[in-house]
Each structure stands twice: as structure tokens, then as C-alpha cells.
């Protein structure tokens with residue numbers, strides 16, 4: 113990107129004639145002139161109508177004259193459409209994927225390395241999101257944030273990769289987002305001073321406080337400058353002054369869930385089938401508006417940290433569940449709203465290029481704006497008697513006088529009965545008759561012309577039907593315009609085929625679609641008349657927008673209210689489908705009879721429920737159990753319940769209490785694959801090292817089957833050392849493993865607890881064959897089912913001699929391993945010291961003992977410690993009671 117704007121193309125003739133042709137500057141920044149409709153254009157319409165009225169359609173003279181008069185306009189229109197296709201082609205590849213966010217990233221240099229600035233904007237929502245934060249060497253935060261945004265394009269300064277050598281951040285981003293367009297922009301555009309100027313100029317007054325937050329945050333300002341400049345270039349439009357919502361999002365307000373964890377937990381995408389709704393989002397999503405769905409998705413990926421905000425949401429859901437009238441009233445009111453963000457996005461943009469498409473889109477947006485504002489009184493009424501804080505706040509925000517004021521102004525220009533409708537023909541008609549009559553005399557004439565052409569088309573089709581004795585209908589599609597439809601049922605075609613004057617024939621099931629040369633010409637006239645109508649309506653609408661522009665920012669409030677209410681209704685809806693409970697927030701994770709939310713929805717029947725308990729004193733739970741006993745399901749269930757709780761949702765349990773987690777990490781084993789075993793192992797190691805580098809004392813960690821990608825000996829070793837590291841933290845950890853040796857940790861560390869998923873073995877009286885019953889019940893202690901891999905093998909057709917031999921070898925290896933580990937004096941000494949240290953720490957933290965009891969307790973500890981050291985022949989150094 114050079115920034116020179118060389119790809120920009122002109123339409124409506126020369127660039128100099130453009131400004132007088134259609135004036136679109138609602139913000140009034142460039143032009144103060146009112147829009148002037150060129151005389152020639154309006155004259156054309158009148159002549160065209162005269163020609164049509166006096167000349168039979170299809171007659172060579174009539175069409176010749178008509179075509180001549182319109183030739184110039186048609187050529188111009190063709191130019192317009194080809195221009196549009198050129199200017200949008202660069203983004204067409206992406207629009208199919210649904211992504212619409214462009215994000216700019218920059219990293220500080222020198223001493224400021226690791227300081228990240230980010231700015232992003234959704235092309236469908238006029239919200240500029242800025243952030244600046246210090247990241248770790250793994251760049252976990254920036255990668256996670258970009259993942260959540262699902263960007264269409266990433267912008268970075270050209271200095272992040274020079275002479276083929278990229279910075280670490282550059283390489284990580286390009287590796288992590290291989291399918292995303294990546295654009296390098298000259299460093300000079302990352303200019304913090306320009307960024308601040310842009311924000312001062314574009315930020316809507318309602319969000320002005322953001323300036324105080326960001327004015328000393330140079331990196332996010334720099335990215336804002338580059339991003340906005342780039343947008344101007346690719347969109348060929350600028351944002352109107354004081355029109356953008358600008359927010360600053362630090363990384364402190366939300367919990368971090370890295371992208372691998374979000375994938376493992378199937379939060380928003382199902383790993384096996386990307387279209388499947390078997391995800392947490394699928395379970396909770398009953399939203400009615402695109403904004404509500406977006407909000408739910410982003411909340412699931414970034415749950416809240418602030419307990420007060422979570423509780424305010426929970427209060428709202430509770431009220432919705434208790435007040436049926438409110439619940440259904442709101443649901444009905446919300447369901448009619450369109451995508452307000454997208455609506456705003458078009459309203460606040462000033463196109464640099466004025467095309468028929470731009471004109472048509474603006475008319476549609478004004479109709480949508482009217483439709484949206486028409487819905488406000490109903491929403492207001494539903495919220496009148498609500499009781500909880502959030503609903504009251506939204507109710508108050510809807511009292512904003514600007515909603516009624518804008519609607520009144522719109523109604524002076526737009527017909528009362530103009531409304532947003534589904535279907536292209538319906539909308540075409542709405543747009544055509546949107547502007548009230550008697551506002552522009554030429555517009556009224558053009559509309560009469562349009563109506564007559566449409567009537568003529570209907571007459572032509574009738575004539576055709578009578579001529580051939582066939583039941584023909586007039587149909588319409590955006591691609592074909594008006595065409596003829598013929599249902600074949602019970603119809604006998606003359607000579608067994610369609611008459612030759614019918615052209616462009618398509619056949620779908622029992623229906624023929626076709627047109628005729630005359631109809632094609634009439635369609636062209638129809639389109640031409642419409643273009644004139646849109647053109648003139650656009651001029652009127654631009655004038656209207658200029659008068660209401662400064663007030664439309666109340667729509668940001670409305671968008672916020674509608675999307676949040678939609679999300680909360682959706683969460684309340686989920687509670688009506690299944691039995692969910694309101695969670696509490698304490699220092700303990702305690703779930704009574706919790707269920708896996710997706711499993712519950714998938715199976716249609718209640719899965720087996722289980723408890724979970726993790727507290728400061730017992731913050732490391734080891735879970736064992738045979739294959740298929742439900743370990744992974746249980747781990748994911750706990751993590752999902754935690755996430756649900758932190759977005760302010762009720763959870764699938766009888767009781768639930770959570771400690772707010774600032775980060776949620778998962779390492780969940782992939783299925784064994786011998787071909788990729790080495791890479792599986794590397795992936796495991798990468799994931800675990802990521803956790804170790806980023807974990808904090810308030811994290812929730814879920815680890816499933818670590819060390820599977822290597823030999824048992826190495827696997828146990830790795831698990832042991834990882835456990836010992838995590839045990840030194842106060843993070844809550846659930847660790848599922850096949851290595852029963854790890855259960856020994858419970859006797860060494862006071863904060864470890866063993867749990868297992870129970871299975872029952874039954875032997876058939878007839879055949880003597882053993883079968884396993886999975887109860888999916890979580891029980892205290894370590895699994896007694898040793899060698900369950902071998903048990904599983906037993907159920908296959910492997911010869912019994914091989915199984916027997918395998919059992920003998922496995923038991924010897926396991927004994928040797930344990931003996932080796934436990935007989936190592938250094939290991940033993942470390943464990944004794946660690947045991948003492950953790951007990952002391954715990955006592956210091958939790959103790960409410962009186963001094964005498966405390967003294968007794970500490971003496972007991974000292975004795976245990978001395979005994980442990982003596983057992984391995986080490987000298988004790990604790991000689992006096994004081995020590």
C-alpha cells in the first residue's frame with residue numbers, strides 16, 4: 113500500500129462535476145451547498161415517459177428514440193457498476209468468510225519491546241477499539257486478542273519485517289493466522305500524533321472520555337492512525353466528524369482464554385464439524401439479533417472479571433425468569449430489531465465515490481433507521497416496570513428525547529407506511545416510494561413512469577399468456593429483474609416446446625423461467641427509471657441526514673441496550689430449556705451435581721452429574737480412571753461451568769460457586785496417532801510451556817493426559833515435574849492422567865486430592881467374559897483400575913498369551929520406575945522441605961488457632977520434618993523450639 117490512492121476511480125463523469133451532482137457530506141465538512149439535481153437528468157425522465165406513452169413498445173422507431181435519449185445515462189451507469197466491482201473486488205474473497213474486522217498491531221522498540229498497541233474496527237460496526245498492554249515473550253495476549261477478533265486483515269509496520277527477517281511478533285502473527293490477509297504499512301503512518309488528531313476529530317461526544325484514557329498511550333494511537341488512514345483508502349469513504357464510537361479495552365477487564373483452550377473446549381466452534389451447534393455458544397445462543405449473537409460470542413471468549421458486573425447480569429436473568437410477561441414482552445420487542453451496528457456503520461460513513469449502489473444503500477439505511485426507531489416506544493413500554501438495576505438503566509437510556517426527535521424529522525420526508533420488509537421486490541418498492549410525494553416534482557414524475565412501466569410489463573405478460581394460451585406469471589428476482597414464469601403442471605406446450613420468442617430459458621423442477629426481447633427492453637427502462645428515482649430520493653435523503661446527523665449517536669445507546677438485552681434473554685432462555693442454577697462468587701470452586709452443558713443438549717437426556725470442589729487448601733485435583741470413563745468430559749464440564757458463571761449465566765448444576773479466574777488454560781490430549789506422534793509430543797510440550805510461562809495464582813488450569821506422546825517413563829517424569837511446578841502456585845488445577853503413579857503426590861503434598869471416575873466390572877456367568885460398565889461417577893481416591901490399556905486390549909481379539917506377557921512387563925516397569933523415583937535422596941529431601949513449607953504457608957494463611965494450639969501444631973510439623981530427613985540420613989538443623 114502506497115497511500116497514494118492511485119486505484120481510486122471516478123464515476124458520474126469527471127471528478128470535478130461530481131460534487132455538484134450529488135452532495136453527500138452529511139457532516140457538512142466539505143460542502144455547504146445543498147444538493148442540486150441536474151436539469152438535464154430530470155428532463156430525460158420526462159422525455160422518456162413521453163416516448164413510452166406515445167410509442168408502442170418494441171416498435172423500432174420508439175425504441176430507437178428512447179435508446180438514443182438514454183444512451184448517455186446507460187453508459188454512465190455501466191461505468192458506475194463496473195467501477196463498483198473494481199473497487200470492491202479486493203475484499204470480496206473475505207466477505208464470503210464473514211470476517212469483517214481489520215486490525216493494526218505495533219510493538220514498541222528498544223526498551224519498550226513487549227509493549228503492544230492495537231486498534232481494530234469492524235467494517236460492519238462503527239466502533240474503533242483501542243488497546244495497549246505489556247505482553248510476555250510468548251505474545252500470548254496479542255495472539256489471543258487477534259484470534260478473538262477473527263480478522264479479515266492484519267496491518268503491521270513495514271519495519272516489523274525487513275530484508276526477509278521478521279521480528280518475533282511478526283513471525284508469530286503470520287504463523288498463527290496463515291489464512292488472513294496481511295498488509296505491511298510504512299512505519300510513518302503509525303503516527304501517534306495523527307492518531308490523537310483522528311480520535312479528536314471522529315469520536316462521538318458520548319465517548320469523549322476515551323481521549324483521557326488514550327492520550328498518553330502512544331502505541332495504540334499510532335495503530336489508530338494507520339488503521340483509519342488505511343480504511344479511508346480501501347473503503348473509499350471517510351467517517352463523518354464526531355461519529356465514531358471509540359473505546360479503550362485494556363487486558364485487565366476480562367479473563368483470558370487462549371485460542372488453543374477455546375478450541376479444546378469447543379466454546380464457539382465444534383472441532384469435528386464447523387457447522388455444528390454442539391458448542392457452548394450453540395447451547396446458549398437463542399439470540400434474535402446479529403448484535404446479540406456477536407455479544408454472546410465475544411463474552412464467551414472473554415468472560416468478565418468484575419463480580420459486581422456479573423451479579424448485575426445474574427439479577428437481570430433472575431428477574432426475566434421470574435416475570436414471564438417481561439420475558440416474552442422483551443423477546444417479542446427485541447426480535448424485530450435489525451443489525452443496528454451495521455446500520456450505524458453506513459450512516460456515519462461519507463463515501464468518496466457516489467454511485468447508484470451508494471444511493472440505494474443510503475435509502476435502505478434510512479428506511480431501516482425509521483423501522484428501528486419505530487420499535488423504540490414498544491421496547492420502552494416493556495421495560496417500564498422492571499426492577500433490577502441493569503433493566504432500569506436501559507429503560508432510562510431509552511428515554512433519550514433524540515429517538516423521537518429523529519423519527520419526527522424522518523417522517524417529514526419519508527412516508528409513514530414505508531417500512532423495512534424482507535424480499536428484494538418488496539424492498540425495491542419500499543425504496544421507490546420512500547420519499548413523500550410533493551417534495552420533488554421530478555421524483556413524482558419518475559415514480560409515475562416507473563409504475564406505468566411495471567403495469568406495462570404486467571400487461572405484456574398477460575398478452576403473451578393469451579397469445580399462446582399458457583398460464584404465465586410475472587416474477588421478479590434481483591439478478592434477472594422482471595421475467596416470466598410458467599408452471600408445467602397440466603400444460604401442453606404448442607409443438608411440445610416453448611415458442612422461440614422466449615429466450616434465456618431456465619428450468620427448475622416443474623417451473624420454466626424465461627423472458628422476451630421486449631421484456632428485456634422494458635426491464636432496462638424500468639431499471640433506468642428506478643435509478644432516476646434512487647438518484648433523486650438520495651438527494652432528498654442526504655438533506656434529511658444532514659439535519660439528523662448530529663443526533664444519531666443515540667443509536668449507539670440503542671445498539672448497546674438491544675444487544676445486551678438480547679444476550680441476557682438468550683441466557684435466560686437457556687435456563688428454561690434445562691435446569692440451571694444461579695452461581696455465587698467466593699474463594700472456592702464448588703459445583704454440586706454439575707453437568708456438561710453440550711453433552712446434555714446433545715444426548716437429549718440428563719448426563720450423569722458430578723460434584724467439583726477446589727479450594728485454596730486443596731487446589732490440585734488429580735483425576736484418574738480408565739479410557740472412556742468420562743475424565744475429559746468432566747474436566748471440560750468444570751471449565752465450561754466456570755466460563756458460563758463468569759459471563760453472568762446460570763449454570764447446569766444444583767449449586768455452583770466459583771472463584772473468579774483471570775485466565776483459563778487447557779491442555780487436552782489429542783487422540784493417539786502413531787504417524788504424528790512426535791509432533792503430538794511437541795504440541796503437548798508447547799502447550800504446557802505456554803501455561804507455565806503465563807499462569808497466575810488466580811488461573812484455572814485443566815490438563816488432560818499430559819505425556820501421552822512419549823514413553824511412559826518420560827511421560828511420568830514430565831507429569832511429575834509439571835505437577836510440582838503447578839503445586840507451588842495457588843492456581844486451581846484439574847489434572848487427569850493415566851499414570852496412576854502420580855496419585856502418590858497426594859501423600860506428599862497437602863494441597864493435592866485424588867479423585868477417580870468409577871467403572872464396574874462384571875463377569876458373565878455363561879461365558880466368563882468380563883465386561884465394563886461406565887458409571888461416569890466421580891469418587892474419592894485413585895482409580896483401582898490399573899493397566900486399563902491392557903484391559904481394553906483384552907476386549908479385542910489379541911491372543912491371551914500376548915496380553916499376559918504385556919501385563920507382566922508393565923507391572924515390572926511400573927515398580928522399577930516408582931522405586932527409582934522414591935529412592936533418590938535428593939527427591940525425598942526436596943519433598944520433605946516442600947511439604948513443610950506448604951503446610952507452614954497454609955497455616956499462616958488460614959490459621960485462626962490460638963497461640964498455644966498453633967505452637968503445638970508447629971511442633972508436630974517439625975517432628976514430621978525431622979523424621980522425614982532422618983529417614984534419608986540427613987541432618988536436621990532445627991535444634992531449638994524457637995527455630
Ligand SMILES: Nc1ncnc2c1ncn2[C@@H]1O[C@H](COP(=O)(O)OP(=O)(O)OP(=O)(O)O)[C@@H](O)[C@H]1O
Nearest residue numbers: 719720721737738739740741742743744745746888
Ligand atoms: N457424565 C457423563 N454422563 C454421560 N455420559 C458421559 C459422561 N461423561 C462421559 N460420557 C460419555 O463417555 C464418553 C467418553 O468420555 P470421555 O472422552 O470424557 O472419557 P475419557 O475418560 O476422557 O476417555 P479417554 O481416556 O479415552 O480419553 C463420552 O463421549 C460421553 O458420551
